[in-house]
Amino acid sequence: MASEKVKLGIVGLGNMGTVHVKHVTDLPNTELVAVCDTKDWKLQAATAETGAARYRDYRQMLDSAALDGVIIATPHYDHPDMSIAAFERGIHVLVEKPIAVHVNEARRMIDAYHSFKVQMPNLVFAAMFMQRTWGHWRKIKAMIDRGELGRLIRCTWIITDWFRTQYYYDSGDWRATWSGEGGGVLMNQCPHNLDLYQWLVGAPARIHGFASFGKHHHIEVEDEVTAYLEHDNGMVGHFITTTGESPGTNRLEITGEHGKLVCDASPPGEGEIVGGGEKFGYEIIFFRNQWSSIKQLRESRKGFDKVPCQREIVDFERRGNGGHDLVIENFADAILQGSDLIAPAEDGLNSIMINNGIILSAHKRETVSLPIDGDEFAQLLQLYIEESAKQEAAQ
Numbered sequence: 221m222a223s224e225k226v227k228l229g230i231v232g233l234g235n236m237g238t239v240h241v242k243h244v245t246d247l248p249n250t251e252l253v254a255v256c257d258t259k260d261w262k263l264q265a266a267t268a269e270t271g272a273a274r275y276r277d278y279r280q281m282l283d284s285a286a287l288d289g290v291i292i293a294t295p296h297y298d299h300p301d302m303s304i305a306a307f308e309r310g311i312h313v314l315v316e317k318p319i320a321v322h323v324n325e326a327r328r329m330i331d332a333y334h335s336f337k338v339q340m341p342n343l344v345f346a347a348m349f350m351q352r353t354w355g356h357w358r359k360i361k362a363m364i365d366r367g368e369l370g371r372l373i374r375c376t377w378i379i380t381d382w383f384r385t386q387y388y389y390d391s392g393d394w395r396a397t398w399s400g401e402g403g404g405v406l407m408n409q410c411p412h413n414l415d416l417y418q419w420l421v422g423a424p425a426r427i428h429g430f431a432s433f434g435k436h437h438h439i440e441v442e443d444e445v446t447a448y449l450e451h452d453n454g455m456v457g458h459f460i461t462t463t464g465e466s467p468g469t470n471r472l473e474i475t476g477e478h479g480k481l482v483c484d485a486s487p488p489g490e491g492e493i494v495g496g497g498e499k500f501g502y503e504i505i506f507f508r509n510q511w512s513s514i515k516q517l518r519e520s521r522k523g524f525d526k527v528p529c530q531r532e533i534v535d536f537e538r539r540g541n542g543g544h545d546l547v548i549e550n551f552a553d554a555i556l557q558g559s560d561l562i563a564p565a566e567d568g569l570n571s572i573m574i575n576n577g578i579i580l581s582a583h584k585r586e587t588v589s590l591p592i593d594g595d596e597f598a599q600l601l602q603l604y605i606e607e608s609a610k611q612e613a614a615q
């Protein structure tokens with residue numbers, strides 16, 4: 221590539237797309253050449269200072285803006301068609317999370333990527349899983365990958381600090397509907413956590429999920445979920461989430477034979493008022509066993525003796541921002557120099573698989589095995605969409 225900067229377009233100029241506009245304008249290896257939105261006022265606002273070309277139709281932008289790559293930040297259902305349209309034109313893609321709404325659609329876009337990669341081996345397909353850049357998650361991944369926890373026994377994530385108001389849900393007509401978004405807290409807020417879960421401890425083999433639809437809000441999709449996840453290596457997982465709790469919890473506990481790792485959003489100091497936009501800091505504590513708990517369990521000649529363990533505060537690098545800029549910079553580096561991606565979009569299939577698995581299991585009231593039957597989930601989603609349309613017509 222002749223230019224040092226990757227020429228990028230952005231489709232979708234909402235909450236997220238407007239943040240991407242700023243990063244693409246500021247980063248040293250990217251240039252914003254075009255933006256696309258169906259709403260004129262959003263186009264005008266986004267281009268007032270950037271001078272980027274404006275498009276109302278993404279296909280026109282892909283055809284005529286001479287892009288190297290495109291960032292897709294529209295509602296989720298559009299992600300597969302938009303990605304595939306870019307691949308057809310030899311344009312690299314960075315797609316927002318979730319990469320698609322259900323596994324069949326995720327597979328369709330990944331298959332298309334592989335078929336276009338045959339003609340264009342350098343074609344890049346990345347996903348915006350920017351939490352993978354956060355210092356505490358990176359540290360935990362490094363500790364697990366180095367084997368510091370040994371054999372994994374349990375992973376429990378209570379992630380209930382995704383509080384959203386009714387006003388939030390009413391702010392966009394696609395939000396929190398089966399037809400517009402394809403799900404609720406799992407589909408909109410938790411793709412990051414589900415991605416991190418499988419990135420840290422691997423994908424489960426079986427899921428039993430419980431989901432409440434519209435329990436806290438006037439919405440038709442899930443706003444409270446508890447799931448039990450079984451892994452082939454014997455590890456069990458628990459994933460608990462909601463948008464209806466404030467203050468919520470963000471606590472990840474991973475226990476292995478060599479100790480227990482706890483990553484928690486730090487509690488406020490006594491009398492300190494937090495919330496309303498302020499972010500809790502994170503801390504990681506490792507309760508390091510002096511020897512393997514599995515060995516103790518099998519070999520000890522005493523009945524109740526736990527393994528002695530030492531409490532350690534784990535240090536990690538705190539960068540202090542969202543990390544979207546790092547993912548965009550990395551996407552551009554992958555195009556320019558073939559750098560490894562922080563989050564290959566193909567990984568996005570795993571979080572969708574868990575998401576769809578939880579909803580399918582909750583609907584059937586039985587454990588489901590992964591990979592789930594994509595057709596069965598697609599039919600269930602269609603059923604929810606049709607029921608919703610009937611209810612709306614009846615009102």
Ligand SMILES: NC(=O)c1ccc[n+]([C@@H]2O[C@H](COP(=O)([O-])OP(=O)(O)OC[C@H]3O[C@@H](n4cnc5c(N)ncnc54)[C@H](O)[C@@H]3O)[C@@H](O)[C@H]2O)c1
Nearest residue numbers: 232233234235236237256257258293294295296316317318
């Ligand atoms: N990575 C993150 O931290 C993060 C945060 C928020 C949202 N997101 C993701 O970003 C995506 C968008 O979310 P949002 O909150 O910005 O939504 P939003 O509703 O604020 O913005 C969506 C924008 O897309 C535009 N749009 C819709 N259809 C279009 C089309 N066919 N062509 C061009 N423009 C179109 C809309 O006019 C709107 O401006 C979602 O997939 C969401 O999950 C990611």
